[in-house]
Structures are given as C-alpha cells and as structure tokens.
Amino acid sequence: MSAGNLRIQAISGHAGPVPGAGTQRQDQVCKLIDTTTCIGCKACEVACLEWNDLPFRETVFDNTYQTMPETAWNYWNLIQFNEHTAADGSFQWLMRKDQCMHCADPGCLAACPADNAIVQYQNGIVDFQQDYCIGCQYCVTGCPFNIPKFNSHTKKMFKCTLCTDRVSQGLEPACIKACPTGCLHFGGKEDMKALAEMRALQLREHTAHARAGVYDPPGVGGTGVIYVLHDITNPEAYGGLPVNPRVPLSVWLWKGPLKWLGNIAMVGGLIGVSLHYLRFGPKKVDGHGR
Amino acid sequence: MVCEIYPDETSEFWRSPGVSAGEMKQIRTAVYRLPGAGFAEKDGTFVNSARWLQWKNAALPPPGMARLDQEILARIFLKVRELYQKEGGKFPDAILDATWNYTDPHNPSLAEVAKEINGRALADVTDEKLKQTILRGQQLPGFAWLRDDGSTAAGNWLYCGSWTEAGAMMQRRGTEDPSGQGIYANWGWSWPANRRVLYNRASCDAAGVPWDADRKQVWWSEAQQRWAGVDVPDFKADSPPKDHMGPFIMNGEGVGRLFAPAAAFADGPFPEHYEPTESPLVNPLHPGQSSNPMARRFNSSMDKLGTSAEGYNIVCTTFRLTEHYHYWTKHNPMNVQLAPEPFIEIPAELADDLGLRGGEKIKVTSARGEYIAKAMVTRRIKPMQIDGKKTYQIGIPIHWGYRGIAEDAGRTALKLANILSPAVTDPNAYTPEFKGFLVKVEKV
Numbered sequence: 001m002s003a004g005n006l007r008i009q010a011i012s013g014h015a016g017p018v019p020g021a022g023t024q025r026q027d028q029v030c031k032l033i034d035t036t037t038c039i040g041c042k043a044c045e046v047a048c049l050e051w052n053d054l055p056f057r058e059t060v061f062d063n064t065y066q067t068m069p070e071t072a073w074n075y076w077n078l079i080q081f082n083e084h085t086a087a088d089g090s091f092q093w094l095m096r097k098d099q100c101m102h103c104a105d106p107g108c109l110a111a112c113p114a115d116n117a118i119v120q121y122q123n124g125i126v127d128f129q130q131d132y133c134i135g136c137q138y139c140v141t142g143c144p145f146n147i148p149k150f151n152s153h154t155k156k157m158f159k160c161t162l163c164t165d166r167v168s169q170g171l172e173p174a175c176i177k178a179c180p181t182g183c184l185h186f187g188g189k190e191d192m193k194a195l196a197e198m199r200a201l202q203l204r205e206h207t208a209h210a211r212a213g214v215y216d217p218p219g220v221g222g223t224g225v226i227y228v229l230h231d232i233t234n235p236e237a238y239g240g241l242p243v244n245p246r247v248p249l250s251v252w253l254w255k256g257p258l259k260w261l262g263n264i265a266m267v268g269g270l271i272g273v274s275l276h277y278l279r280f281g282p283k284k285v286d287g288h289g290r
Numbered sequence: 291m292v293c294e295i296y297p298d299e300t301s302e303f304w305r306s307p308g309v310s311a312g313e314m315k316q317i318r319t320a321v322y323r324l325p326g327a328g329f330a331e332k333d334g335t336f337v338n339s340a341r342w343l344q345w346k347n348a349a350l351p352p353p354g355m356a357r358l359d360q361e362i363l364a365r366i367f368l369k370v371r372e373l374y375q376k377e378g379g380k381f382p383d384a385i386l387d388a389t390w391n392y393t394d395p396h397n398p399s400l401a402e403v404a405k406e407i408n409g410r411a412l413a414d415v416t417d418e419k420l421k422q423t424i425l426r427g428q429q430l431p432g433f434a435w436l437r438d439d440g441s442t443a444a445g446n447w448l449y450c451g452s453w454t455e456a457g458a459m460m461q462r463r464g465t466e467d468p469s470g471q472g473i474y475a476n477w478g479w480s481w482p483a484n485r486r487v488l489y490n491r492a493s494c495d496a497a498g499v500p501w502d503a504d505r506k507q508v509w510w511s512e513a514q515q516r517w518a519g520v521d522v523p524d525f526k527a528d529s530p531p532k533d534h535m536g537p538f539i540m541n542g543e544g545v546g547r548l549f550a551p552a553a554a555f556a557d558g559p560f561p562e563h564y565e566p567t568e569s570p571l572v573n574p575l576h577p578g579q580s581s582n583p584m585a586r587r588f589n590s591s592m593d594k595l596g597t598s599a600e601g602y603n604i605v606c607t608t609f610r611l612t613e614h615y616h617y618w619t620k621h622n623p624m625n626v627q628l629a630p631e632p633f634i635e636i637p638a639e640l641a642d643d644l645g646l647r648g649g650e651k652i653k654v655t656s657a658r659g660e661y662i663a664k665a666m667v668t669r670r671i672k673p674m675q676i677d678g679k680k681t682y683q684i685g686i687p688i689h690w691g692y693r694g695i696a697e698d699a700g701r702t703a704l705k706l707a708n709i710l711s712p713a714v715t716d717p718n719a720y721t722p723e724f725k726g727f728l729v730k731v732e733k734v
Contacts, residue, residue, distance in 0.1 A: 039612065040612070041612035041613070042612070042613055042628050043612075045628065046624050046625075046628070049624065050624070056623035056624070056626075056627055057627055058627065058630070059627045059628075059630045060630060060631070061630055061631040061633055061649065061664050061666075062648075062649065063647075063648025063649045063664075063665075063666055063667060064648075064666070065629075067627065067628050083668065083669050083670060085669070091669060091670075093670055
C-alpha cells in the first residue's frame with residue numbers, strides 16, 4: 001500500500017470526469033470480519049476512538065453488552081450483540097462489528113449533492129470530506145447500512161474512514177491491529193475473499209454451521225468490508241444486516257432517470273421559450289395596462 | 291503503604307460506605323499512596339504463562355508527579371541507607387554493603403536490573419569438562435555456571451541465560467521457525483535455558499526415537515552421544531536411553547504420576563469431587579461428606595454460610611469482563627464507556643418469576659451481605675435441572691467498588707461483589723471459592 005492508494009475514483013455531486021481517472025489500476029483493499037471467532041471484547045471500539053482521537057461519550061447500561069444502540073458521529077465502530085434462537089431451538093450469542101461497509105457502489109456518494117463531500121478512492125475506501133459537507137444528510141437516505149451520522153453542532157456528517165491515514169502509509173486500520181483473537185483481517189479484496197471462503201468452507205465441513213457463508217452483497221457492487229457469518233441465509237439476526245442491501249430506489253430514480261428527465265425538461269423548456277420568442281417575438285406590454 | 295496509579299478500595303478502606311465521620315477518626319491506620327507509573331509508562335518485561343520473557347519499551351513518560359517503581363524503591367532505599375550510616379542499627383551490614391552499582395543510583399534502569407538478575411562471574415569461573423572459562427565481570431551464559439562458593443552472583447537461577455555476553459536474549463524478536471513446529475527459539479527467551487516445551491524427552495520412546503516421525507522435537511543422537519533437537523532437550527544431555535533416566539526429571543520416579551504421594555496434597559492422593567461449601571444439593575457420591583473437609587475457612591462474623599433451607603437457593607457465580615481489568619479500569623473513561631455501570635446477569639425465566647425487566651434494580655443477598663445493581667436479563671444463562679429440581683444461576687461481574695468514575699458520579703450502590711462470596715479456600719492452592727455459592731434475589 002502507498003499514498004498512491006488514495007487516488008480518487010469517484011466524487012459526489014461532481015459534474016464531468018474525475019481528474020486522473022483510469023490512469024492506473026489500484027488494488028482494492030478489504031477488511032474481513034470473521035463473526036465466528038469474535039469474542040465481543042470491544043478492543044476494536046477503543047482502538048477506533050484512540051486512533052481517530054474521538055472523545056469519551058457517556059453511556060448507560062441498557063440490558064446488553066452493546067456499548068450503545070447504534071454507531072454515532074463520534075463512535076464509528078460498534079459491536080452489535082444479539083441473542084438469537086434458531087427455528088430448531090438452538091441458541092447463539094451473535095457478535096458483529098458494525099461500521100461503514102465501503103460499498104463498491106456507495107449509496108451515500110450517489111445521494112450526495114455536494115461536490116467533493118464524499119469521495120471513493122481507487123483502493124475502494126469511501127471517505128467523507130467534512131470541509132465540503134453541507135450537512136444535508138442525503139447520504140443517510142442513500143446508505144442501506146445506517147452508517148453516516150450527523151453532528152448537529154458542526155452540521156457535518158461522519159463515519160468510519162477505514163483509517164485512510166494509516167492505510168495510505170502501509171498500515172492496517174486501527175481496529176485490525178487491536179483485535180486479540182485474529183477475527184479481523186486486512187488485505188487485498190481478492191485475498192480476503194479467498195480467506196473468507198476458505199473459512200466458510202471449513203465451518204460448513206467441520207462444524208455444525210452447515211449454512212456458513214461470506215457476506216459480500218452484490219446489490220451494492222460488493223463491499224470493502226466482508227463478513228464470515230455462521231448462517232449466510234439470515235444476516236438480519238446479526239443486528240439488522242440486510243439480506244440484499246441496495247441503494248434505495250428513490251436515490252436511484254433521483255440520480256438516474258429523474259435527473260435526466262429534469263435535464264431534458266430544463267433544456268426542453270429553454271428550447272420552447274427560444275422557439276416561442278423566435279415565432280412570436282417579445283411580449284408587448286399594452287401601454288394602457290395597469 | 292501502596293504504590294498505585296488510581297485510588298483503590300484497599301487504600302481507601304476508611305472511606306467505605308457506612309463508615310461515619312466519627313468512626314473514621316477512630317481508625318488509627320495511616321495510609322501512604324505513592325504515585326506509581328502505569329504499565330505503558332515503564333520498560334521491562336512481560337512474562338507469560340508459556341515462561342517467555344518478552345521485553346517491552348515505555349510508550350510514554352509517567353504523568354505529573356508519578357515516578358517509575360524502581361525510582362520510588364531506590365529513593366526509599368538510599369534514604370534508609372543514609373539513616374543507617376548516620377545512626378547505625380542492629381544489623382546494618384545488609385543495608386550498608388548491598389551492591390548498588392547502577393548508572394543512576396536514584397533511578398536504576400531495568401536493563402541493568404535484568405542483567406543483574408541473569409547473574410555474572412565475580413571471579414574467573416572454569417568448567418573443567420567443557421574446558422571453558424567465564425572471566426570475572428562477564429555475564430553468565432546459563433544456570434549450570436552458578437557456583438555456591440561466592441564466585442558468581444545471580445538474582446534468580448531460572449532467569450540465568452536471559453541476558454548474556456551475547457546480548458539481551460529477552461529482547462530478541464526473531465520470528466523464524468525452521469522446524470515448523472511453533473518453537474520460535476529466537477523470540478524473547480523462555481526460562482529455563484530457553485527451553486520452550488518442558489519434559490520434551492517424553493516425545494520420544496524408550497530408545498530415544500520420536501513417537502511422531504513428522505513432528506520431532508528432541509531425539510538421541512548416537513553420533514554425538516547427546517540429546518539433540520529443534521528445542522533445548524529437557525534432560526541430562528549426555529544420558530543415553532539405555533540408562534533409562536525417566537523423562538519427568540522433576541519427579542523422583544522420573545515418570546508421570548497417577549496419584550500424588552502422601553502429604554503432597556492436604557486432601558489426599560486422588561482427585562475427588564466435592565460440592566462447594568454452599569451448594570443447592572448434597573454430593574450424590576458421598577452424602578456424608580458433601581464438601582471438602584480440608585477447605586480452609588475463617589471464623590469471623592463475615593464468614594457465615596447459608597443453606598437452601600434458609601431460602602438461599604439460587605446459585606451465584608462471580609466473573610470478570612473483557613471490557614475491564616479488575617478494580618483498575620473503572621477509573622479509565624475508555625473502559626467505562628464500554629461497560630459503564632455494575633450489573634447482574636439473571637436468566638429470563640427467573641426475571642419472569644420476579645416480574646422483572648432488564649435495567650431494573652435487584653438486590654442479591656447471601657448469608658454474608660448484599661449487592662444491589664441493575665439486572666441484565668438474558669437467555670444465555672439457562673435454568674439447570676439438578677436432581678429433578680429447577681435451579682437458577684445468576685452471575686455478577688466484580689469490577690465495581692466505591693471509587694471510580696461511575697461510583698464517584700453516584701451511579702452505583704457502592705457495593706463490592708465479593709461481600710457476597712464466601713472466604714473459603716482450596717486447601718492446597720488457596721484459591722477462593724468465588725465461583726459457586728448461594729444467594730436470594732429480590733426486586734428493589
């Protein structure tokens with residue numbers, strides 16, 4: 001990994017091509033989370049806070065080991081704890097590290113109207129640029145994973161950066177470094193995918209988890225964060241991980257057909273007005289009018 | 291006198307809940323808390339249960355007036371020595387003549403201390419058999435060089451070889467493992483003699499040939515007439531298999547034991563199952579002696595035992611969280627936000643019986659005291675069926691007391707979980723029986 005990995009691939013709300021796009025193919029980076037070996041120690045939560053210099057947040061006991069109900073503008077990495085009883089009566093305590101999934105087709109970026117507020121680097125990292133953020137929160141609508149969070153004081157959006165500052169210097173993200181069980185891995189997307197598939201196969205063949213599989217949802221073009229799940233058919237048991245996440249239809253319509261319809265309507269309107277002018281000339285105001 | 295980085299229950303016992311201002315004045319114990327340094331503020335070693343000495347560097351200096359442990363100890367020692375020099379004493383030699391040859395006598399470096407513990411020659415020492423001589427002042431290469439005639443000095447024979455003339459063995463970071471067996475002989479240093487697997491002679495048959503040809507640890511080399519291996523052989527190196535020296539060299543018999551010799555354990559030579567001193571059932575193996583008759587007990591007013599007949603019929607266990615470290619991290623905001631307050635885990639079925647929802651407060655009472663905290667209602671702890679009876683178990687994490695972020699903010703009942711547990715200990719290791727005892731539970 002090098003600083004070259006922070007070449008930009010896509011820019012929010014940007015007219016025209018991305019400068020330097022397509023000049024060089026970059027490796028996609030990927031975080032692999034093996035939920036079957038996570039012990040829910042939350043070392044990754046602390047590492048995230050420490051590395052990103054995020055402040056202490058007061059929490060209250062809420063009948064769970066989960067630190068807070070969902071991620072926050074200053075809490076980007078959260079283990080979701082879920083007690084799950086399967087149809088056959090078997091019981092599991094599921095722990096899933098929740099953070100930005102760094103989608104290949106990021107809904108947040110598609111929904112964002114502010115030029116440059118959200119960028120996707122060629123290595124796959126989706127990053128918010130607070131300097132350009134206008135605080136409209138449209139990215140919230142675009143995200144199928146409930147990740148972008150609003151700071152009402154600064155009126156800016158925040159989320160996990162996949163530690164772009166570390167990754168661009170050849171280091172792994174802070175959460176990966178802190179994990180004591182090795183359930184977190186970091187590397188190229190293809191390598192991580194292969195490792196994940198191998199682990200899922202091992203679980204299917206050597207444990208009772210016959211439906212173990214890899215979560216890398218195609219609906220958002222695949223993700224830069226992938227999971228090994230005990231049961232790939234039921235990701236929702238892990239604290240609302242969607243079965244088939246997609247960029248919402250409204251965002252797709254708005255940024256796709258509607259945008260073009262709007263453009264056509266605008267251009268059409270201009271052409272109509274011009275034709276009207278040429279055909280009928282300027283509107284003459286009746287000199288006797290009131 | 292304590293050396294701590296945070297206020298703790300031991301040194302602030304006089305502030306425990308229920309002690310009135312008048313009673314505090316009656317306490318005639320003076321408490322001195324010395325401002326020590328945290329683990330990340332010190333260099334030195336972490337020694338793990340695989341016996342590895344692993345050197346670490348200080349990450350940052352101690353804050354404010356805090357001092358490294360060795361500086362605190364050195365300053366006290368030098369002051370005491372000064373007093374002995376001035377005023378004398380009954381037996382001043384041990385203080386006045388102690389070797390204290392550190393570069394900075396007021397703040398000895400731990401590297402110097404580690405070298406001292408390894409040991410060095412005080413005079414030239416010769417091994418006739420090896421035809422080698424260690425010169426006066428040199429670091430000793432291993433404990434076989436220690437002499438009982440005053441010609442060598444070492445802090446601990448087990449650590450002899452950890453910091454030799456070749457350098458700091460405990461600071462090595464070699465990750466090579468040529469045998470592929472996870473030996474990592476050049477990572478740190480393992481006591482004794484950098485031996486990674488104890489009793490590794492047992493990996494060979496009587497003839498000194500490894501049981502598993504694919505995973506050879508040590509073997510008898512006929513050519514060298516010595517034991518060789520990918521690990522340091524845990525054996526008399528030149529004792530041939532035909533001499534039948536047993537592999538378990540620390541046992542008199544040289545072999546593993548099926549039972550312990552008489553007097554080795556207070557409660558007899560064979561393993562035995564006993565119920566805890568407080569148990570919801572009578573030991574079905576031998577009802578006449580349900581719990582361990584040799585368990586150590588105390589006889590104060592705090593050492594009462596309860597029975598199911600008295601209504602103490604819920605099993606309680608205490609445990610620790612990954613989010614906290616003993617009674618220490620309750621002072622650290624990062625840990626406190628992960629697990630902010632004390633709680634008690636109770637089975638969902640018991641919560642239903644009590645008409646209780648998660649987050650509501652409950653009181654747990656044993657024959658010795660009470661504990662109050664919010665309930666964590668969970669399906670992870672299932673009721674047990676014991677001898678046909680439904681028996682509930684609850685669990686209490688131990689990490690709170692009466693000083694800490696949550697405590698100082700008034701968010702706790704200022705109780706200690708170990709008020710509930712009995713001070714009954716195993717008769718050999720003296721491990722306390724905090725994992726199983728009897729309580730009552732009620733809604734507050």
